[in-house]
Amino acid sequence: MYRGVNVVRAGKMYKTIESIQGPLLFVKRTHDIAFGEYVRIVAPDGSERRGQVLEVAQNYALIQVFEGTEGLNAADTKVIFTGETLEVPVSTDLLGRILDGSGHPIDGLPDPIPEDFRDVNGAPINPYCREYPREPIQTGISAIDGMNTLVRGQKLPLFSGFGLPHNLIAAQILRQATVPGKPEAFVIVFAAMGITSDEARFFIEDLRKSGAIERTVCVLNLADDPAIERLLTPRVALTIAEHLAFDHDFHVMVLLTDMTNYAEALRQISAAREEVPGRRGYPGYMYSDLASIYERAGRIRGRKGTITQMPILTMPHDDITHPIPDLTGYITEGQIIIDRELHKRGIYPPINVLPSLSRLMKEGIGKGLTREDHRGVSDQLYYAYAEGRSLRELVAIVGEEALSPRDRRYLEFADRFEKEFVSQDFYENRTFEETLDIGWDLLAMLPEEELKRIPSDIIKKWHPKYRGSKVGSSS
Amino acid sequence: MERIGKITEISGPVVKAVGLHGAKMYEAVRVGEEELIGEIILVRGNEVTIQVYERTEGLRPGEKVIGTGEMLSATLGPGLIGMIYDGIQRPLPEIAKAVGDFISRGVEATPLPMDKKWKMKKLVKVGDRVEEGDIIAVTQETKTIEHRIMVPPGIRGKIVEVNEEDKLTVKDTIVKIKTPEGKVVEICAVHKWPVRRPRRFKRRLPPTTPLITGQRIIDVFFFIAKGGVAAIPGGFGTGKTVMQHQLAQWADADIIVYIGCGERGNEMTEVLERFPELKDPRTGRPLMERTILIANTSNMPVAAREASIYTGITIAEYYRDMGYDVALMADSTSRWAEALREISSRLEEMPGEEGYPAYLAAKIAEFYERAGVVETLGSKPRVGSISVVGAVSPQGGDFSEPVTQNTLRVVKVFWALDTELAYRRHFPAINWMRSYTLYTEALKKYFEEKVDRNFLEYRKKALSLLAKEAELLEIVRVVGPDALSPREKEILEIARMIREDFLMQSAFHEIDTYCPIKKSVLMLKTILHFHKHAMEAVKKGIGVDKIFSLPVTVKISRMKELPYDVYEKEIALINEEIDKEFSEMGVPTCIGE
Ligand SMILES: Nc1ncnc2c1ncn2[C@@H]1O[C@H](COP(=O)(O)OP(=O)(O)O)[C@@H](O)[C@H]1O
């Protein structure tokens, strides 16, 4: 039988549960149990669950149960310590398959043949062995490509909120992402944690329509699946991704959604253990725990494959200082901010470029990568848009008449930037060149001497005034 | 005789054991069948609590714990420079050689190359009396760094033998010393020092020299002294790491110790890829030839993250003792504090604010206390210094949290990073209203004698213009720009010029990444020169719009891009042009600057 994470040999059985608290089991009179060991739990009704040793002493062990403890009792529940760590089978056969949140196929197809079994926790990439990611990914979305370029091997999350179109954006990225000049398509690992079945179906349908489903592995823990299993799901997904990338040379794009549900599961365990909480009730080790997921992205010197991560999280109350987005932002290589206000104004994709950031952009753009004017154009667009937005606030108080002609120009710039540069269709796939050219059209509204962020030689070469084509509105 | 105990309990990185007789606080131990490295952090009767520097999955109660009798120590000697270590000083390249691209546990790796032969020049002869700290030999560790081998801690006496061999490994005896007690000790180039104990020196000296960083806002506004302490707190994406990298690249220290403490793997890779390529502006040699890296990234074991800070500062002290100016960057001290918190909570200690242990403040203060200018030990003492710059990552960007607050109590320079500035891509996003330096008096003499007689006045003038701008902007926000007088509008424009054309500095611009202090001062002087004329022009009723669209303003905005060999000449020309363009508008050249 195909076993998912259930790597089971004989193991030691106990029926000595002393207490059950939330998702935790406290088993006494244990002997010779390993920390972190994988545990099978047989419920009174004969069904099986999986767990892991969180703490162990000479005569007891504390276990977290991934499927929760509902229906378990102290008298008739059997606990089998397997002596193994949590492992997942990996194989290229998983491409095109749908697995549950701990790695068992749920699509009714024959079981894939494992090439190997891997510890779901992985091991840290030696920083000395990493290679700095530099190849730009063209997502076809201007707000990302032009202003916050994603590169192959980066971890770049979408910070969103309830009801915002992060799924559309993610689906569009999955559909359109390519590296210019490199034919290999991305292989996709899609990990769902606690999202609804509608949301999951939306992704799978979109991947099916574009044909990408054949090179996708879906690992699904849905809203009605056990909450604690969510701690496993991204690890299963990344273990498979590492195998595909570093053993089989694939470029892997990993979508992790929704990390907020993951963090909630973490908090639940911590609360059940009565640990001293850090900020707002989240465990003090949440930073390290999230890092053990997000740092499993990147490139390794001498290996061809890469892992690019796109986690999605919904910020509680749209609050970016909430521990989940906050700790994520401290680990990931930037963030793309989906903005409620832009969304309300009907702008798709409602990406606010100002608080968004791609930390790896600087090495991933320019001559030979995207285009030589990229840095200057993006810096100048930033400057002008930020200027325009802060003037918008001023106008709200003092009215537009009070503004100088310079200020009015920036105000208009900000509007056009949102309508022409940021806005695009769900199916519109722009090249880097197209994105930058739209940028130039907008910059042409401003007097040339205001373009201080762009080197003079670049202006002379790329400004519409000198290129003689596609001139934007007069300045 | 081996001392062996037995594991009784395992919870994450914390392990309890019994039966380890004579166990001492902070003693290094080997844990389990795989002999993982750990350190005793609590002794209670027969039971010890150990923090383990590697992952503990798979450990079982009943497995052994071996006492080493030694404190957790750094290994010091030639070969440190250019290395990249994990938090407990294992060379990452050696780990890679042993187990491949992913770090697995239980890897043994010696911190220094043991077989490499160093050409050593002996500075003592038989019969010389030496004491702790005296230099007995030197070897060229890199092209620019002479490694000074000192009489190790606790040893003094008479040289009774000198090894005449020219090329020696770190383990070969260089000299033999007969101590006053009549014991003969063999001295080689390497020794160990417990990381949690500060190395000794003769006395502290007051700081007198700035650490020049090539970053305008630091060098001119919020400077740090050699031997000084600075903190750079900021939310994510505000520029802590870029600034730490900039300092590691351009600060005029002899030795750089860079600690990546619980941060991203790729950021260490970036340093590793870039530093061998970049040249030290003072020596022309690759930056890696003065740099030591310690990388315990966020996904590496949390206890080793806690240790990494101490490993780093101990190495820094060792080079300070040779008489060097060392600069240490720790990115991020918050991750170290969080590691403390995590271990503390596993010990079920009484938590303080936000779950941090009550001794957090003391630990932070002790760490920064290891910075400073000192007169070293030895019969011919040297002067050395350690400057420490700690990044702080406040949760939610909120500076009122405990790590930021406790750090600000001990540091003398505060570079307050500002999320709003970062969103506007104003980099470095150091907020000029909130930041400060307490080294103005200490460095006054240096600046006035070595940089510019009026250095501090320019600084004061510029800062007061920016303060005035903030006030005026407040007014504009309430009643709109029309309420301002032309005189006030001029201040807004000149302040914008200071912000955009002086303070903003791109770390990624090939020239502007490093700005010599002389150029920084010239740039600021030029803007103030323009300001004087502009005020005159306003008096004469010339419109502010017109003044600030003079052709020379474009040149002022591009001063930063002027290459190192021409800026002096070019900036002089810009000043002439200012005079000319204003006089064409009927404003005479200002005198008496
Ligand atoms: N001096 C600078 N010049 C140009 N860009 C900068 C500078 N400082 C920061 N940045 C930008 O801000 C991003 C985040 O900076 P970083 O130092 O990584 O932030 P933090 O460490 O505070 O999270 C960088 O990737 C870069 O794009």
Ligand SMILES: [Mg+2]
């Ligand atoms: Mg950083």
